[in-house]
Amino acid sequence: xxxxxxxxxxxxxxxxxxxxxxxxxxxxxxxxxxxxxxxxxxxxxxxxxxxxxxxxxxxxxxxxxxxxxxxxxxxxxxxxxxxxxxxxxxxxxxxxxxxxxxxxxxxxxxxxxxxxxxxxxxxxxxxxxxxxxxxxxxxxxxxxxxxxxxxxxxxxxxxxxxxxxxxxxxxxxxxxxxxxxxxxxxxxxxxxxxxxxxxxxxxxxxxxxxxxxxxxxxxxxxxxxxxxx
Numbered sequence: 069x070x071x072x073x074x075x076x077x078x079x080x081x082x083x084x085x086x087x088x089x090x091x092x093x094x095x096x097x098x099x100x101x102x103x104x105x106x107x108x109x110x111x112x113x114x115x116x117x118x119x120x121x122x123x124x125x126x127x128x129x130x131x132x133x134x135x136x137x138x139x140x141x142x143x144x145x146x147x148x149x150x151x152x153x154x155x156x157x158x159x160x161x162x163x164x165x166x167x168x169x170x171x172x173x174x175x176x177x178x179x180x181x182x183x184x185x186x187x188x189x190x191x192x193x194x195x196x197x198x199x200x201x202x203x204x205x206x207x208x209x210x211x212x213x214x215x216x217x218x219x220x221x222x223x224x225x226x227x228x229x230x231x232x233x234x235x236x237x238x239x240x241x242x243x244x245x246x247x248x249x250x251x252x253x254x255x256x257x258x259x260x261x262x263x264x265x266x267x268x269x270x271x272x273x274x275x276x277x278x279x280x281x282x283x284x285x286x287x288x289x290x291x292x293x294x295x296x297x
Contacts, residue, residue, distance in 0.1 A: 070096045071185055074115040076106040076132070077147065078124055086119070089174050095181075101125075103132035110140055117185055120164075122148040133164055137227065143188045145180060147172075187255050204240040204296055207276065207285065209233060218276055228253065229272050232265075236286065236296035245293040269294060 073095050077083050083099040090097045098115065100106035103124050110118065118136055122129035129146065136142045146167040165184045168177050201210045206219040211234055216223045225233065235252050236244065244252075246262050254264060269288075273280040287295050 072096045072115040074118045076100045077121040103127035118144045202237045240296045243289045243295045
């Protein structure tokens with residue numbers, strides 16, 4: 069059965085041309101010109117993936133992402149023309165699965181679509197193996213409840229931040245290379261894109277370290293990678 073993609077963009081020509089190409093690639097595509105229409109559709113049909121523009125009339129893509137990811141658990145790829153403020157554009161702190169900036173090569177977008185669908189499919193198949201709470205010092209991570217506590221205080225993390233911390237905790241005390249972390253948390257297709265990891269390490273330190281500039285938990289091992297202690 070063909071995977072379904074919800075294409076959200078207020079540009080009618082973009083919806084038509086990109087939708088046609090995705091259909092030619094074997095996907096079932098449903099277009100929406102606004103975040104409100106997209107959320108109404110997603111609630112009833114539950115697409116396999118959402119291609120989401122940031123600049124939309126009414127509710128913008130960043131707000132829509134919160135509903136799609138947190139409430140519905142649908143993977144999202146940002147498709148945007150913005151090039152400034154990279155941290156926000158990526159939407160990674162909020163939990164976007166990937167991003168691509170306009171103008172883009174369709175083959176590049178198609179590769180990212182396939183990668184995100186593959187990762188989300190594996191996640192659904194492999195939800196049970198996670199063990200009970202992992203404790204590293206004062207940090208307690210419960211992968212089943214998806215919660216993190218530091219010295220009894222609950223810390224709110226985005227899905228990707230949680231996966232990053234959990235990955236480091238599974239090998240606490242051991243240095244994990246940048247490439248190894250990227251492969252485990254984001255997938256092999258992110259090899260060679262260390263800036264994604266750097267951004268998340270910074271965000272994670274801001275949430276779990278008393279002094280993010282002088283971290284005591286997530287340590288950098290220069291030329292190698294990171295470790296959780």
